[in-house]
Amino acid sequence: xxxxxxxxxxxxxxxxxxxxxxKSSFAASERWLRIAAPFIVLALWELIVRVHxxxxxxxxxxxxxxxxxxAYAQSGQLVTDTxxxxxxxxxxxxxxxxxGTILGLFMGINKWVRAFMDPIVSILYPIPxxxxxxxxxxxxxxxxxxxxxxxxxxxxxxxxxxxxxGVRQIQQIYIDVARAYRxxxxxxxxxxxxxxxxxxxxxxxxxxxxxxxxxxxxxEFTAAKSGLGFTIWNGWQTLQxxxxxxxxxMVSLLxxxxxxxxxxxxxxxxxxxxx
Amino acid sequence: xxxxxxxxxxxxxxxxxxQMIRINVQDVGKVYSTGTVAxxxxxxxxxxxxxxxxxxxxxxxxxxxxxxxxxxxxATSGKIDIVGSGIAAKDALPFAVVxxxxxxxxxxxxxxxxxxxxxSLSMPRAEVRKRVDQQLELVGLSKFAKAYxxxxxxxxxxxxxxxxxxxxxxxxxxxxxxxxxxxxxxxVGLAGELLxxxxxxxxxxxxxxxxxxxxxxxADRVVVLSKSxxxxxxxxxxxxxxxxxxVKLRGEPxxxxxxxxxxxxxx
Numbered sequence: 452x453x454x455x456x457x458x459x460x461x462x463x464x465x466x467x468x469x470x471x472x473x474k475s476s477f478a479a480s481e482r483w484l485r486i487a488a489p490f491i492v493l494a495l496w497e498l499i500v501r502v503h504x505x506x507x508x509x510x511x512x513x514x515x516x517x518x519x520x521x522a523y524a525q526s527g528q529l530v531t532d533t534x535x536x537x538x539x540x541x542x543x544x545x546x547x548x549x550x551g552t553i554l555g556l557f558m559g560i561n562k563w564v565r566a567f568m569d570p571i572v573s574i575l576y577p578i579p580x581x582x583x584x585x586x587x588x589x590x591x592x593x594x595x596x597x598x599x600x601x602x603x604x605x606x607x608x609x610x611x612x613x614x615x616x617g618v619r620q621i622q623q624i625y626i627d628v629a630r631a632y633r634x635x636x637x638x639x640x641x642x643x644x645x646x647x648x649x650x651x652x653x654x655x656x657x658x659x660x661x662x663x664x665x666x667x668x669x670x671e672f673t674a675a676k677s678g679l680g681f682t683i684w685n686g687w688q689t690l691q692x693x694x695x696x697x698x699x700x701m702v703s704l705l706x707x708x709x710x711x712x713x714x715x716x717x718x719x720x721x722x723x724x725x726x
Numbered sequence: 727x728x729x730x731x732x733x734x735x736x737x738x739x740x741x742x743x744x745q746m747i748r749i750n751v752q753d754v755g756k757v758y759s760t761g762t763v764a765x766x767x768x769x770x771x772x773x774x775x776x777x778x779x780x781x782x783x784x785x786x787x788x789x790x791x792x793x794x795x796x797x798x799x800x801a802t803s804g805k806i807d808i809v810g811s812g813i814a815a816k817d818a819l820p821f822a823v824v825x826x827x828x829x830x831x832x833x834x835x836x837x838x839x840x841x842x843x844x845x846s847l848s849m850p851r852a853e854v855r856k857r858v859d860q861q862l863e864l865v866g867l868s869k870f871a872k873a874y875x876x877x878x879x880x881x882x883x884x885x886x887x888x889x890x891x892x893x894x895x896x897x898x899x900x901x902x903x904x905x906x907x908x909x910x911x912x913x914v915g916l917a918g919e920l921l922x923x924x925x926x927x928x929x930x931x932x933x934x935x936x937x938x939x940x941x942x943x944x945a946d947r948v949v950v951l952s953k954s955x956x957x958x959x960x961x962x963x964x965x966x967x968x969x970x971x972x973v974k975l976r977g978e979p980x981x982x983x984x985x986x987x988x989x990x991x992x993x
Contacts, residue, residue: 624827627798631823633846646833723832723874
């Protein structure tokens with residue numbers, strides 16, 4: 452829902468009358484500055500390392516990171532590690548999101564289910580999910596299942612909470628119409644409640660992907676022998692600092708791409724919200 | 727909306743005896759859990775094919791009365807019967823409701839919104855499509871069948887809601903201030919369109935409104951409610967011939983007399 456608000460604000464800003472804006476040359480330089488900013492910082496970083504103002508054991512110069520990136524990519528490990536982490540995040544996401552959405556729907560619809568589940572969810576939700584990693588390792592062992600389940604648990608609670616809120620904020624009039632026209636129960640769930648809750652469900656999905664990345668990478672720190680999280684951790688233990696930076700960049704790229712993908716999916720699934 | 731020779735059409739659509747319906751409101755009362763009495767001793771018999779307006783100041787319980795009639799709310803005393811043999815049929819709804827607020831689903835296109843009303847009916851798909859096309863044509867929205875509601879104006883959205891109600895072709899239509907949120911010009915225009923569609927089918931209509939002129943121009947009888955508790959103050963038969971033109975009607979001397987009489991009742 453927040454995203455919707457942000458989108459309107461953005462549109463509102465760009466729609467401001469233009470006659471009071473400074474000359475367009477300023478707008479053009481502003482755009483160039485935005486594009487140039489990261490490169491300027493990288494160049495400064497490179498310079499500072501080269502003149503030994505920064506300790507290159509901790510802050511390798513960007514050129515050294517790029518060099519390692521190429522070596523990492525050529526060995527094929529880059530793709531393998533990225534795909535490993537991505538699959539852990541996505542599998543865990545679906546294992547958590549599907550039951551979470553269904554439970555959230557039922558909690559929104561039925562006050563008995565809500566009365567039973569509300570206290571349980573309220574108690575379990577605030578537990579930092581990373582704190583249950585040892586328990587997951589105990590239950591599922593060192594294999595993939597422990598990573599999946601950690602991501603799934605984090606995603607599950609977010610989806611429950613967002614879906615329930617989504618169902619409960621559906622306007623009474625939409626329920627009245629369904630009653631007046633004697634809509635069948637199944638149609639009522641799939642064509643009134645679900646689409647009515649969809650904007651909130653999607654907000655939950657976006658939050659979940661963010662949390663899924665955090666949990667997936669964190670779980671790989673100690674409980675994996677592959678993946679981007681493992682590479683970051685291993686970079687510290689074996690003092691391969693360049694490799695650590697490369698893996699960090701890949702994690703952030705992964706997050707960026709997943710978010711962009713979700714934004715597009717949202718436009719496709721909820722066309723009535725964004726004209 | 728072009729409805730030509732509405733008078734001729736009426737003859738073809740004479741209802742068979744079996745479909746005659748009647749709404750009996752018997753001593754209906756509604757007390758909220760807070761103790762507020764919303765409605766008291768409401769007795770009303772509505773005949774088949776009658777257009778009845780329920781008029782009253784805001785907070786007189788007129789919408790509550792309509793909601794009770796449409797089974798969306800419960801009476802705390804008395805009862806409402808909708809009698810008629812066609813009522814329990816499997817391929818028909820006993821009544822349809824048009825609400826004041828925007829009541830079409832924002833996530834369904836215009837056509838889907840209307841087709842959704844057929845959900846509980848076992849009607850062949852082709853027949854449903856035919857009816858939806860027909861109603862869209864009648865309210866002048868054929869071109870907007872695939873539009874989402876956010877692409878329509880307020881008046882167009884209410885037209886869709888009216889089309890949805892007429893498409894399922896129920897014997898009874900409940901309308902709760904359907905044009906209440908629109909500007910005056912659109913409101914009078916839509917009232918005219920409603921009358922034209924209604925002339926062709928002569929459904930039994932209960933039309934709740936707080937607009938005196940709207941009630942007089944549309945209804946066969948105007949039920950005037952008093953405020954807290956809502957009681958029937960008077961039922962005024964409106965003696966204008968059909969078909970009516972709600973704009974021309976406003977020029978009639980008798981129109982002004984009705985309006986003044988109702989004003990006096992509400993004072």
